[in-house]
Amino acid sequence: MSEQTGKQMSKEEKDARFEAELLPVLDPLYNFAYRLTLDEDDANDLVQETYLKAYRFFDYFEQGTNAKAWLFRILKNSFINEFRKKSKQPAKVDYSEVEGYYNSEDIEGESGVATTTDMRTESVQDLIGDEVASALNALPVDFRTVIILCDLEGFTYEEMAKILDIPIGTVRSRLHRARNSLKEKLEKYAKSMGYNS
Amino acid sequence: MESKFTEVYPRTSDEGNETDCDKVSDMLDLVIDGEATSEEQTFFNSHIEDCVGCFESHQKQKLLKGLVSGHLKRVIVPESLAHSIKAKIQETV
Numbered sequence: 001m002s003e004q005t006g007k008q009m010s011k012e013e014k015d016a017r018f019e020a021e022l023l024p025v026l027d028p029l030y031n032f033a034y035r036l037t038l039d040e041d042d043a044n045d046l047v048q049e050t051y052l053k054a055y056r057f058f059d060y061f062e063q064g065t066n067a068k069a070w071l072f073r074i075l076k077n078s079f080i081n082e083f084r085k086k087s088k089q090p091a092k093v094d095y096s097e098v099e100g101y102y103n104s105e106d107i108e109g110e111s112g113v114a115t116t117t118d119m120r121t122e123s124v125q126d127l128i129g130d131e132v133a134s135a136l137n138a139l140p141v142d143f144r145t146v147i148i149l150c151d152l153e154g155f156t157y158e159e160m161a162k163i164l165d166i167p168i169g170t171v172r173s174r175l176h177r178a179r180n181s182l183k184e185k186l187e188k189y190a191k192s193m194g195y196n197s
Numbered sequence: 198m199e200s201k202f203t204e205v206y207p208r209t210s211d212e213g214n215e216t217d218c219d220k221v222s223d224m225l226d227l228v229i230d231g232e233a234t235s236e237e238q239t240f241f242n243s244h245i246e247d248c249v250g251c252f253e254s255h256q257k258q259k260l261l262k263g264l265v266s267g268h269l270k271r272v273i274v275p276e277s278l279a280h281s282i283k284a285k286i287q288e289t290v
Contacts, residue, residue, distance in 0.1 A: 129268040151265040
């Protein structure tokens, strides 16, 4: 119990610790915010709000514990409480495009692909990345969230349970359903490209 | 067939029995996410050595995870963001 508590910190110490421990998470946090909101400005606002809250509650943050999971949890709660309502303009442009594309029955052949991606400038790697992003963005936000947390950010099931406030069993089943859903969308794409699984 | 695995992963087929393939299929996510216990991992490994179907399911599930972790482009954080955060904090304190 020799750990220094927030109350004893001077403002300089607090600021220094805040910068050293929490700001390095900026990149993954912004990426998470972007994948939730699908909008750069909203992601920007959400991340700022998250850091402001984190600063306000920094005294409760135990040094040396998982700063990344703590910030992700704050961000996810902010998103649910405020952003979901605020940023729910009817269908973001890219989202509706993706929906239309994946829901159309006649995507056999290359026509569907050619219209959604610029074949001239993108390498195959980019093309795959774009398809993965489109498929992921078309998933319901709860599904998108578990896939991002697990596959992109490498959180454990236990950390995800804490971030999302759900039991580990729910993490598992949600992840399972999310992956099935993602697989379905990507398989349609693979078929349209001539791969048969 | 009341093995330990059936208790942990209850899933019944039409006959009420769970096959090894069912168990392995339920463990797939745990395995690719590194969440399986060593006991589960051992069971899983020995099963996919003999079962082509489960071996392929495992490959596909790994591929799917790899598509997200390896191909999803990260968005670039706006340069001004870290600065705005620090400025905002000073304002509000």
